[in-house]
Amino acid sequence: MLTINNIEVIYNDVILVLRGVSIKVGEGQIVALLGANGAGKTTTLKAISGLLHAEEGKVTRGSIDFENEQIDKLTPDQIVARGIVQVLEGRRLFRHLSVEENLLTGALTRKDRNAIINRDLEQIYHYFPILKTLRKRTSGYLSGGEQQMLVIGRGLMSRPRLMMLDEPSIGLAPMLVQEIFEIIRKINQETGLPILLVEQNARIALDVAHYAYVMETGRVVLDGTPAQLAQNEDIKEFYLGMTQVGERKSYRDVKHYKRRKRWLG
Amino acid sequence: MNWVLVPQQIATGILNGGIIALISLGVVLIFKSSEIFNFAHGHLLMLGAYVTWWFAGGNQDGTEVFNLPLIPAFLIAVLVAIVVGLLIERFALRPMTGQPLLSIVLMTLGLALFIEGVVSLVFGVQPSAVFPSPFSPSAVFRVPFPGAMGGFIILKKTLVLSFGAAMLASIAFALFFNFTKTGLAMRATSEDHELARSVGLNVPRIFGLSWAIAGVIATVGGILLAMLTGASLNLSTVVLVAFPAILLGGLDSFLGAIVGGITVGLVQALVQASSNIEVRNSAEIAPYVVLLIVLVIRPEGLFGQKRIERI
Numbered sequence: 001m002l003t004i005n006n007i008e009v010i011y012n013d014v015i016l017v018l019r020g021v022s023i024k025v026g027e028g029q030i031v032a033l034l035g036a037n038g039a040g041k042t043t044t045l046k047a048i049s050g051l052l053h054a055e056e057g058k059v060t061r062g063s064i065d066f067e068n069e070q071i072d073k074l075t076p077d078q079i080v081a082r083g084i085v086q087v088l089e090g091r092r093l094f095r096h097l098s099v100e101e102n103l104l105t106g107a108l109t110r111k112d113r114n115a116i117i118n119r120d121l122e123q124i125y126h127y128f129p130i131l132k133t134l135r136k137r138t139s140g141y142l143s144g145g146e147q148q149m150l151v152i153g154r155g156l157m158s159r160p161r162l163m164m165l166d167e168p169s170i171g172l173a174p175m176l177v178q179e180i181f182e183i184i185r186k187i188n189q190e191t192g193l194p195i196l197l198v199e200q201n202a203r204i205a206l207d208v209a210h211y212a213y214v215m216e217t218g219r220v221v222l223d224g225t226p227a228q229l230a231q232n233e234d235i236k237e238f239y240l241g242m243t244q245v246g247e248r249k250s251y252r253d254v255k256h257y258k259r260r261k262r263w264l265g
Numbered sequence: 266m267n268w269v270l271v272p273q274q275i276a277t278g279i280l281n282g283g284i285i286a287l288i289s290l291g292v293v294l295i296f297k298s299s300e301i302f303n304f305a306h307g308h309l310l311m312l313g314a315y316v317t318w319w320f321a322g323g324n325q326d327g328t329e330v331f332n333l334p335l336i337p338a339f340l341i342a343v344l345v346a347i348v349v350g351l352l353i354e355r356f357a358l359r360p361m362t363g364q365p366l367l368s369i370v371l372m373t374l375g376l377a378l379f380i381e382g383v384v385s386l387v388f389g390v391q392p393s394a395v396f397p398s399p400f401s402p403s404a405v406f407r408v409p410f411p412g413a414m415g416g417f418i419i420l421k422k423t424l425v426l427s428f429g430a431a432m433l434a435s436i437a438f439a440l441f442f443n444f445t446k447t448g449l450a451m452r453a454t455s456e457d458h459e460l461a462r463s464v465g466l467n468v469p470r471i472f473g474l475s476w477a478i479a480g481v482i483a484t485v486g487g488i489l490l491a492m493l494t495g496a497s498l499n500l501s502t503v504v505l506v507a508f509p510a511i512l513l514g515g516l517d518s519f520l521g522a523i524v525g526g527i528t529v530g531l532v533q534a535l536v537q538a539s540s541n542i543e544v545r546n547s548a549e550i551a552p553y554v555v556l557l558i559v560l561v562i563r564p565e566g567l568f569g570q571k572r573i574e575r576i
Contacts (some may be wrong), residue, residue: 051462054363080465088463094456095573097449105453108446109465140573158465 001027001194002048002084002162007062007072009040009047011055017043019218020062025162028192030184032205032226034239035215041198042089044215045164048196049086050076066162080109083161089198090170091147093154095140099131102139102150106157117157124153127183145176149183156187164196169204177201181208202239206230214239267540272413274534276420282530283428284489288507289514289522290435291482297442297517298451298475299458300366301358304373306483307504308380312349313484314396314491314500315388317342321397323388335397342484350480354473362458362469377501385498392497398423402493427489434482435523442519451475455517506533509552513559515569524567528555 002025009018018040025031033041046052047059053075064072071079085106093102103124107117125132128149134142139150148168155163168184169177185208188195199205206212206226214222214235222232229235288310295303321338322329333341357376361369400422410418442448454461454471461468490500510529514521529552536544536551565571 049463051459054459054462056363075467076462077465077467080463085465086463088460092457092460092463094453094460096456096570097452101449101452104449105461105464105466108450108453138573154464 001025001067002196003065004044004048005063005065007044007047007064008060009043009052009057010060011057013056013058017057017218018047021215021218021220022062023196023213023220025194025196026211028188028194029210030188030195030197030208032209032212033196033198033215034200034202034205034212036200038217039215040218041215042166045086045166045196045198047072048079048164049084050074050079051086077109080158083159084164085155085158085160085162086164087151087155087166087168089166091144091151093139093147093151095138097139098136099139099142099150100135103131103154103157106154107159109158120157120159124156127156127187128153144172145180148172148176148180152180152184156193160193162194162196164198166198167200168197169199169201177204184208202235267538269412269414270538271535272410273418274538275531276408276418277424278531278534279527280420280424280428280530281534282510282527283424283431284486284526285503285507285510285529286523286526287427287431287434287482287486287489288503289511289526290431290438290519291479291486292504292507292511293514293517293519293522294438294475294479294482297455299358299472300455301369301373302516303479304370304504305353305376305380306479307501307507308377308384309346309349309480309483310487310490310503311498311500312380312384312487313342313346313480314487314496315384316345317484317488318393318396318491318496319388324393324395335399338397339484339488342488343481346480346484347477350476350478351473353480354469354476358472358476359469381498381501388496390498392495392499394495396491396495398492399426421493423489423492427486427492430485430489431523431526434485435519438519447471447474506549506552509556512566513552513556515566517570518566518568521566521568528552 004021004023006020006022007018008016008020010016021040021044023033023044033044035041043057046057048064052058059072063070066082066084069082071082094105097105103121107120110117130146131149131153134146139147142150152165152168165184168180172180181204184195187193197205197209206229209226211225212223212229213220222229288306292303292306295301317338320331320333320341321335322332353376357372358369361372402423404422406420406422406425408418408420409416442452450466451471454466454468458468487500490503506529510525511522513528514525532551532555533548536548539545559567
């Protein structure tokens with residue numbers, strides 16, 4: 001349903017950040033986008049959601065198609081209206097608004113009547129019961145995990161047909177990360193909502209995803225199903241921290257020059 | 266203290282405060298939706314007053330182009346204000362999107378000078394004491410009050426009208442911001458523009474809307490003020506009185522604007538009831554002294570939003 005065709009993104013007319021990225025997200029799929037800092041993962045998401053324009057970034061080549069419509073020339077609000085919502089990195093929320101008001105901002109673009117929106121609100125509380133008990137609280141004072149749940153909930157409130165999550169695990173305790181990814185998996189299974197997931201935590205991302213892309217310095221260097229990627233020696237070494245035998249590696253044994261990545265960066 | 270003057274000064278102070286509150290509301294509105302402190306608000310106000318004055322027949326000296334009654338002239342001025350607000354957003358502020366806040370604030374300062382220039386080119390620099398008003402400037406209510414001078418408190422009808430308008434406007438805004446979808450969209454936009462875009466809000470349209478509303482409030486304020494003083498380029502300096510009111514109440518609170526406006530009105534009026542001439546002459550500084558004290562105790566103003574810090 002979403003096809004990114006060989007796009008190139010340039011910031012400020014000079015800085016080339018994406019050099020020919022092609023990605024596909026199919027119906028009902030969770031697709032993970034892995035890679036180190038600065039690989040261009042977030043830029044790819046912003047190219048899709050149209051937020052690049054506000055940052056002097058431009059898609060200069062290639063095209064982005066969503067359900068057979070080219071969307072790379074649309075403004076962010078038009079793209080949200082088409083059903084694509086991006087949940088920004090770092091749990092950004094309207095901190096002075098209450099939890100429920102934050103959720104409702106997600107539904108502001110919809111023309112549905114209040115009854116329908118309230119039903120969706122209940123749906124969100126079903127996935128994240130803790131939010132219901134906190135609904136009147138000022139959202140800025142929530143804990144990190146609660147805030148992450150809130151921003152995902154806000155994304156869902158727009159009734160998206162594709163949700164893009166940017167690093168939902170960032171800065172959270174391992175147990176919370178586990179919990180949040182379980183909910184993401186559950187949402188995907190129950191509603192069939194396709195999710196494009198950007199992650200640095202490769203292990204957990206490969207665990208929930210149906211398909212994954214690995215990005216490095218502005219291009220996709222590897223892609224495949226999680227099973228295929230997990231077999232790849234380079235992925236094991238550089239993303240999952242395993243030695244070739246499959247044991248956990250100790251820092252003492254690491255010799256960074258011993259092994260080079262086999263793909264061209 | 267000259268006690269016999271106090272009841273009268275309290276009444277005048279509160280009523281004057283109403284106009285100051287109305288002017289503050291417009292500045293708070295822009296700040297709330299876009300975090301921009303609008304230095305051009307006083308000039309929008311002056312523009313509104315002049316447009317009304319011109320359509321209502323101006324100086325009434327035979328040079329008038331239109332000679333409409335006050336209400337139609339006011340309605341035309343409101344339309345002009347909406348258009349001007351939208352134009353400002355489209356051509357002055359939208360190109361500045363993504364620029365540092367300070368540059369945008371300076372842009373409003375530039376706008377102020379631009380409006381002043383246009384007004385003096387179109388309407389001339391000569392102040393006009395004639396301004397259409399439903400009552401004569403000397404029409405008053407006399408309220409019996411024992412202890413006041415002469416046993417009466419005198420309330421100017423124009424002042425009572427503007428006080429009522431200010432209260433109505435602020436209640437309307439409070440309801441609008443807290444209970445409507447557009448109000449929620451504006452509150453959200455004021456916190457984080459990029460985030461507002463990412464949830465699908467049309468941020469330029471929200472800015473345009475808030476500038477249009479601010480233009481309308483400015484026009485209403487301008488007309489009420491001009492009824493008291495006549496139309497002149499100096500009308501714009503009234504924001505100097507509104508500044509302490511805005512900051513006192515907290516930049517982003519409508520309730521704060523009202524309370525701040527009335528406080529400033531009261532302080533100014535009460536200082537003038539003093540029997541010491543030095544104190545009487547300090548009426549213009551007195552609100553700033555109060556502001557200083559309030560800011561030392563509550564840096565976010567009386568009703569401003571506290572900054573949320575999680576540690």
